Amino acid sequence: MPQIFDPINPPDRLLMGPGPINADPRVLRAMSAQLVGQYDPAMTEYMNETQVLYRQVFKTNNDATFLIDGTSRAGIEAVLVSILAPGDKVLIPVFGRFGYLLQEICHRCGAEVHTIEVPWGEVFTPDQIEDAIKKVQPKLLATVQGDTSTTMNQPLDELGGICEKYGVLFYTDATASVVGNTLDVDAWGIDAVSVGLQKCLGGPSGSAPITLSDKFVTEIRKRQHVEAGIRTEQHHDRGQIIRSNYFDLPMVLDYWGPERLNHHTEAASMLYCSRECARIVLQEGVDECILRHKINGDAMQQGLAAMGLKLYGDQTHKMNNVVAVWIPDGIDGEAVRAQMLLDYGIEIGTSFGPLKGRVWRIGTMGYNARKDAVLKTLVSLESVLRRNGFKLPMGDAIDTAMKFYE
Numbered sequence: 001m002p003q004i005f006d007p008i009n010p011p012d013r014l015l016m017g018p019g020p021i022n023a024d025p026r027v028l029r030a031m032s033a034q035l036v037g038q039y040d041p042a043m044t045e046y047m048n049e050t051q052v053l054y055r056q057v058f059k060t061n062n063d064a065t066f067l068i069d070g071t072s073r074a075g076i077e078a079v080l081v082s083i084l085a086p087g088d089k090v091l092i093p094v095f096g097r098f099g100y101l102l103q104e105i106c107h108r109c110g111a112e113v114h115t116i117e118v119p120w121g122e123v124f125t126p127d128q129i130e131d132a133i134k135k136v137q138p139k140l141l142a143t144v145q146g147d148t149s150t151t152m153n154q155p156l157d158e159l160g161g162i163c164e165k166y167g168v169l170f171y172t173d174a175t176a177s178v179v180g181n182t183l184d185v186d187a188w189g190i191d192a193v194s195v196g197l198q199k200c201l202g203g204p205s206g207s208a209p210i211t212l213s214d215k216f217v218t219e220i221r222k223r224q225h226v227e228a229g230i231r232t233e234q235h236h237d238r239g240q241i242i243r244s245n246y247f248d249l250p251m252v253l254d255y256w257g258p259e260r261l262n263h264h265t266e267a268a269s270m271l272y273c274s275r276e277c278a279r280i281v282l283q284e285g286v287d288e289c290i291l292r293h294k295i296n297g298d299a300m301q302q303g304l305a306a307m308g309l310k311l312y313g314d315q316t317h318k319m320n321n322v323v324a325v326w327i328p329d330g331i332d333g334e335a336v337r338a339q340m341l342l343d344y345g346i347e348i349g350t351s352f353g354p355l356k357g358r359v360w361r362i363g364t365m366g367y368n369a370r371k372d373a374v375l376k377t378l379v380s381l382e383s384v385l386r387r388n389g390f391k392l393p394m395g396d397a398i399d400t401a402m403k404f405y406e
Contacts, residue, residue: 013341016377017349017363018148018322019176020198020205024367027203030276035268039260043268046275047256053278054209057178057286058193060185064212066256067274068247069267072175072196075208077105078247079171079192082220083140085240086110091138091168093117093124095154096147097352098173106142109243114138120150120354121313126158133166140169146177146319148199149352151312151361153181153319160189169216175199179281180293180321180365191216200293200321202366203277207270217253224250230262294320296364296374299401303378304362306400307385308392312359321365324351326358328390333357336384344380371405 015021036043047066055065068075080102084090089112092102099115106113114136118124133141141163146153156172163170171192174183178193180200185193191213197203212220223242226235242248246264255263281289297320304325305311312324327333333350334357340346349361364374378397385392 012345014346014368014373014376015363016368016373017347018151018361019363019365021202021363021366021368023204024202024277024280026280027273027276030272031204031269033269033272038266038268043266043271044260046271047266050271050275050278051256053275053282054211056282057209057278058183058185058211059187059286060211062185062211062213064214064217064253066210066252067271068194068208068210068252069206069264069270070208071205072173072194072198072208073101074247075175075194075196075210076102076173077244078208078249078252079194079210079212080105080111080142081109081244081247082223082242082249083169083171083192083216084109084111085223087112088140089114089136089138090140090142091116091129091132091136092142093129093132093154095123095150095152096120096144097149098144098147098176102142102144102173121152123152123154123314123317126155126162129159130162133162133168137166138168140171142171143173144176145172145174145183146181146321148176148319148322148361148363149355151319151322151324152314152317153177155317156190157184157188163191164189169219171216176322177319179286179289180297180369181319182290185211197274197277198366199363200289200365200369201277202280203273207267207274209274209278212249220249226251226254226261290320293365293369295405296369296371297321297323299371299404300362300364300374300377302404303374303397303401304381306393307378307382307397308390312355321369322361322363324355324359324361327360328385331385331388331390333360336360336381336388339384339387340380343384344376346377346380348377348381374401 092115094117116132169191175196178195194210198205223239254261301323309325
């Protein structure tokens with residue numbers, strides 16, 4: 001007998017962890033729109049509009065601004081595998097779990113990988129990175145802007161000038177930080193950026209907007225390849241072939257460009273989703289969206305501190321949209337998370353590696369960066385902690401957050 005399941009009907013959850021978050025209802029509605037063919041004029045116009053929208057989100061004039069079909073990791077891998085030929089040197093400043101992810105992917109590209117590290121909970125100074133660049137002389141500096149594993153936000157504004165000085169290309173993964181923290185691609189001289197939707201952009205995971213400078217595009221075009229079967233006399237291969245077909249950015253650029261050279265079938269529902277995420281942010285205003293994340297993030301931070309919880313990491317470099325607190329001695333962190341989820345329908349996170357089971361990470365991002373979500377989370381956590389034997393000043397968390405909002 002075949003197994004037949006009920007329709008999908010997820011439980012009602014308020015996702016206040018480090019991501020994913022609850023998608024904006026407008027994004028979910030956009031995703032439900034009917035499909036059209038990938039070369040239908042309506043579809044190609046949606047693609048063009050999505051490019052225009054994300055140029056504004058990224059604060060860039062880069063023509064090469066488009067989507068990679070896949071999660072945020074797909075965007076990271078597309079950038080790195082397309083720019084790094086085997087033997088190329090890359091420098092990665094590691095200050096959390098996702099710096100190690102960049103290291104992993106670069107190794108798989110066959111690159112010569114060099115890393116520098118600071119303790120988790122800290123960030124790098126520009127001088128530390130410049131010293132490493134002078135020593136390593138890499139082709140690429142690859143860093144994370146906001147690393148949710150530590151909640152730290154690496155300052156980037158001086159790094160583009162340093163890279164320009166030494167002839168180094170500059171890439172950052174800004175999945176967790178974009179539109180929740182300042183990211184000014186052109187002003188900061190960033191050559192490549194990749195992000196995802198499931199954090200401050202207010203959508204689900206599954207599409208990776210990226211933007212590439214003209215200089216970056218010129219470099220990856222040196223490895224141009226066109227598949228047999230769609231190749232014409234005007235197409236010529238160059239350089240060492242990029243090791244991934246799906247993530248071959250020159251080929252993806254040709255698909256998004258005027259030639260519309262076939263590469264994959266665009267994930268139409270995710271394109272609708274990505275377009276709507278950007279449209280909503282721009283309707284609010286990028287700077288206003290960042291301010292909303294800061295206001296609600298600060299309210300959460302102050303409420304948690306008033307509860308008697310110790311904040312984790314360098315607070316001067318904390319991301320606006322996620323905060324970590326040490327799990328109090330004698331408290332079962334996983335039991336608290338389970339009670340928050342099952343009793344109150346609220347999800348909060350722990351972390352990875354050396355912080356696994358030692359901190360809780362609480363996010364205020366995207367659609368959930370709002371006052372009622374902050375207050376519900378603080379009230380619920382206070383109740384759960386009290387029932388687990390943690391002595392705390394009753395009501396101070398809410399009073400502090402409310403006073404901050406007022």
